[in-house]
Ligand SMILES: Nc1ncnc2c1ncn2[C@@H]1O[C@H](COP(=O)(O)OP(=O)(O)OP(=O)(O)O)[C@@H](O)[C@H]1O
């Protein structure tokens with residue numbers, strides 16, 4: 322396997338009225354081609370800023386130090402026009418709220434087609450339409466040939482997230498970043514979207530960065546996990562190791578917040594005992 326993305330000593334600083342503030346401080350990680358990485362941490366720990374830095378989408382009041390290399394080329398030193406070309410083509414991103422990422426005035430098909438054509442100049446409308454239908458089929462939107470002409474409000478939240486995934490994958494990117502892709506969805510739909518991400522990753526070979534404040538969500542998919550707190554990676558390890566043998570107290574605290582089957586059984590036993598039923602005390 323070869324390295325797709327390498328983030329080295331990334332520091333992101335905001336200019337504020339109270340002076341400069343580092344919101345990400347000395348973060349490093351590596352993502353192999355086709356691999357999956359979870360970034361987990363509490364609100365404000367710098368997860369989104371990290372992903373925006375990779376995509377070259379940091380707000381103008383933020384500046385960055387360190388390196389972000391895609392296939393060995395440092396994106397931070399590329400001209401904006403080149404980064405724009407890579408964005409949406411080699412790397413795509415989906416966000417928490419699919420509704421605000423979609424334009425209510427255009428059919429979802431039109432929006433997938435436009436996103437695709439922006440990166441494939443010379444492609445005809447007809448070809449782009451075909452790509453849009455196929456992309457919607459890939460994310461299991463039933464009756465895609467008809468649904469492609471529907472507008473965002475005609476889709477449920479989970480379906481809209483499927484549309485966003487279809488759009489992000491239409492150009493067959495090497496890297497997909499999903500920033501809290503299931504946070505706005507209810508639990509059953511959340512599980513379906515995670516399954517879908519897992520499936521498209523297997524089928525398309527795209528590498529995935531999954532960002533969440535929820536370690537349970539990350540553990541579903543990620544092979545490696547970075548635990549962030551206050552802009553710093555407090556622990557990074559293969560997911561299995563992180564779960565079996567967490568090193569940092571903060572990781573342990575996050576793990577304690579993950580409900581486990583044996584906890585539930587323990588709780589039920591407790592209830593049984595309190596109710597005077599079940600086995601011997
Ligand atoms: N425009 C800004 N100016 C100054 N600080 C900012 C600005 N935007 C974000 N920040 C700060 O950057 C830090 C990191 O924010 P970021 O959005 O990356 O957090 P996050 O880990 O994605 O949190 P969440 O789980 O809530 O999405 C936060 O402390 C936030 O307050």
Ligand SMILES: [Mg+2]
Nearest residue numbers: 368369370500
């Ligand atoms: Mg965020």
